[in-house]
Every structure is written in structure tokens, then in C-alpha cells.
Amino acid sequence: xxxxxxxxxxxxxxxxxxxxxxxxxxxxxxxxxxxxxxxxxxxxxxxxxxxxxxxxxxxxxxxxxxxxxxxxxxxxxxxxxxxxxxxxxxxxxxxxxxxxxxxxxxxxxxxxxxxxxxxxxxxxxxxxxxxxxxxxxxxxxxxxxxxxxxxxxxxxxxxxxxxx
Amino acid sequence: xxxxxxxxxxxxxxxxxxxxxxxxxxxxxxxxxxxxxxxxxxxxxxxxxxxxxxxxxxxxxxxxxxxxxxxxxxxxxxxxxxxxxxxxxxxxxxxxxxxxxxxxxxxxxxxxxxxxxxxxxxxxxxxxxxxxxxxxxxxxxxxxxxxxxxxxxxxxxxxxxxxx
DNA sequence: TTTATTGCAAAGCGTTTGCAACGTG
DNA sequence: CACGTTGCAAACGCTTTGCAATAAA
Numbered sequence: 001x002x003x004x005x006x007x008x009x010x011x012x013x014x015x016x017x018x019x020x021x022x023x024x025x026x027x028x029x030x031x032x033x034x035x036x037x038x039x040x041x042x043x044x045x046x047x048x049x050x051x052x053x054x055x056x057x058x059x060x061x062x063x064x065x066x067x068x069x070x071x072x073x074x075x076x077x078x079x080x081x082x083x084x085x086x087x088x089x090x091x092x093x094x095x096x097x098x099x100x101x102x103x104x105x106x107x108x109x110x111x112x113x114x115x116x117x118x119x120x121x122x123x124x125x126x127x128x129x130x131x132x133x134x135x136x137x138x139x140x141x142x143x144x145x146x147x148x149x150x151x152x153x154x155x156x157x158x159x160x161x162x163x164x
Numbered sequence: 165x166x167x168x169x170x171x172x173x174x175x176x177x178x179x180x181x182x183x184x185x186x187x188x189x190x191x192x193x194x195x196x197x198x199x200x201x202x203x204x205x206x207x208x209x210x211x212x213x214x215x216x217x218x219x220x221x222x223x224x225x226x227x228x229x230x231x232x233x234x235x236x237x238x239x240x241x242x243x244x245x246x247x248x249x250x251x252x253x254x255x256x257x258x259x260x261x262x263x264x265x266x267x268x269x270x271x272x273x274x275x276x277x278x279x280x281x282x283x284x285x286x287x288x289x290x291x292x293x294x295x296x297x298x299x300x301x302x303x304x305x306x307x308x309x310x311x312x313x314x315x316x317x318x319x320x321x322x323x324x325x326x327x328x
Numbered sequence: 329t330t331t332a333t334t335g336c337a338a339a340g341c342g343t344t345t346g347c348a349a350c351g352t353g
Numbered sequence: 354c355a356c357g358t359t360g361c362a363a364a365c366g367c368t369t370t371g372c373a374a375t376a377a378a
Contacts, residue, residue: 020353022351022352022353023352023353024351024352025351042342043342043343044342059342059343060343060344060345063342063343063344064344084341084342085341085342085343086342086343
């Protein structure tokens, strides 16, 4: 983790320098909080973690910093189904991946599947559509929850009822 | 269109009857507005259209009615990327489909591809994950916008793009 | 008549913004 | 020193909720 942070910090510095913006203590803290936290953290989670090291940091600063990270290509915004809030995931070092979201415990796993991506391109091409990016999420029960384990039962609640 | 509406209305009636709820003029209007409007309508769009026939209808009624339709299996909630608001699409008569979203004009096309779905099942199965439903959206430029046509340039804006 | 429903306005919630104080370059 | 940044609080936009009046059944 230590190294990911310094790579990201360097990238941020470049970005800032390139536009006359400034590197600040707060932005560093938010960056650390963002990368240290479990992937797919919400602003609140990042905010809490950032405040652990610097209790004066405000919500607005975190929002602004995350916007900056997205612009700098360090973070990607995600809006999962039935979850009003935005979540962020690291954008560096990662080739594209998709998500498996457990509707019971809220666990989010990642996967990638080139065959699916290829098919997507075919579908789009057939309609003259140029894909810039995509989003694929599979919702259901993770192995643990299927096994009946009585877990945390987190936020993400079941939603309408479509099937596969 | 006339027939889709009556099928949906019948389904709604059943649902209401089954739980001691009531069929009202407003719910009918909202149902018509929802089904008449282009697919993927937001609450505001449905609200406007419903008010065309009944200017007294309030926002709250539309929100409540849409919640009811989702519960009754008539509508499905959708939350597209970079669009804070919820959109609804008809859930009846439709086998599952996915979306192509144009990031310039906001156009939303539908498609289905069994091969992709099968691969998704494989990915999930490999992790012991039981898929209940999924969401696949391809974002980019539609054929018209690629051709340089100067269209409406609607709401949906590209994902990152914040300043600070 | 009973009680679900409505419309309004107020409240909620996540996110954004105005502004004076502050800190980086 | 200039000007980007911060924290606070107020503003926002979408959605939900409390409540007295209304209308299905």
C-alpha cells in the first residue's frame, strides 16, 4: 500500500503543478485515506478516515479533493445501484474491471473478462456506437451469504426484482 | 401503446386489491404518463406529463406511485451513471435488456445479448456468487453524434470533468 | 363510515458553493 | 505578496415524510 500511495501522490503533484494548483496537507491526507480505505469508499468513509489523522478537515475539502483526483485520473467515480451516494475506486495501476455486488452484506468483488468485453464491442459496433467506457455489475448473493452466514447485513438493500 | 397500458393497469389493480390498497385517478394518470413517455423517464418527466392531464397532481404522488409500480413489478428503477436522478422503465412484457447510453445527446438504446449473459453466469458461478439481476451499460457516442450531427446536447454529462 | 390517498410544505440527504481566513509557491 | 485552498454554513436538487383534507371501498 505504501507504494501505491506514493505513485498516486506523484501523479497528483504533476497534475497540480501543470495547472498552477497547490499541493496541500489536506489533499495528501485525503489521498491517503482514499487509498488506504477498502476500495469503493464513499465520501463519508474517506472523510472519517482522513479526520482520524486531521480532525479539522471538512466535508467540502474531501469532495473537492475527490473531484480533483478524478480529474487527475487517480480515482474513478462509481454509482452503484440503489445506493444514493457516489463511491470511488483507485484508477491507477488497474486495467478495467467489473463488479459483483452482494445485495445482502454489501461486499463488492471485482472481476474482468475479456470475452465479455469483446462481445460488448461487437454489440456496439453493430449500431455504429463508439464505446468510451462501460459498466457491468452483477447483483446477488455472495458465496458467504448463500451459505447462510449471518453477516453484517450492510447498507445496499435489495431493489426491484429483475432477474438475469 | 393502448394495450400495454391496460395490461399494466390490470396488473396494478390486482396488486392493489391483494393488499387492501386503492385504485385512484392519480395512479392511473401516473401510470399512463409513465408508459406513454419515452422509456427511461425521470420522475420529473412523468410528473410533467401527468400534470398535462391533471394539473393538481403533486410530486409526492408521482414518487409514491412509482414506488408502487416498482413493487407491483410494472416498473424498474434505473440509475444511470453521472445522473443523480432515478429513471424508470417498463418491467412488463420485457425480457431483460441492457443499455447503450450516448454521453453527448443522452440517447438511450437497448440491446440484449445472450452470449454476454451466459458469460456473466460463468464468472459469477466461479466465485460461488448467485446472480439475482445485473446491469450492463455501454457509454460513448451514438452513431448520430459520431457523425458530427449537432443534436440537442442533453443532460447526461461525461463522468469526471469537475474543476476546483 | 372507515381508512387509504392526496397535495402541500417541511424535512432529509448527499453534494456544491459563497465567503472570509489561511497557507502555499 | 498573490492567489489558490480551507472550513464553515448556507444553498441545492432530488426524494421522502408529516399532516389535515379528501375520496375510494
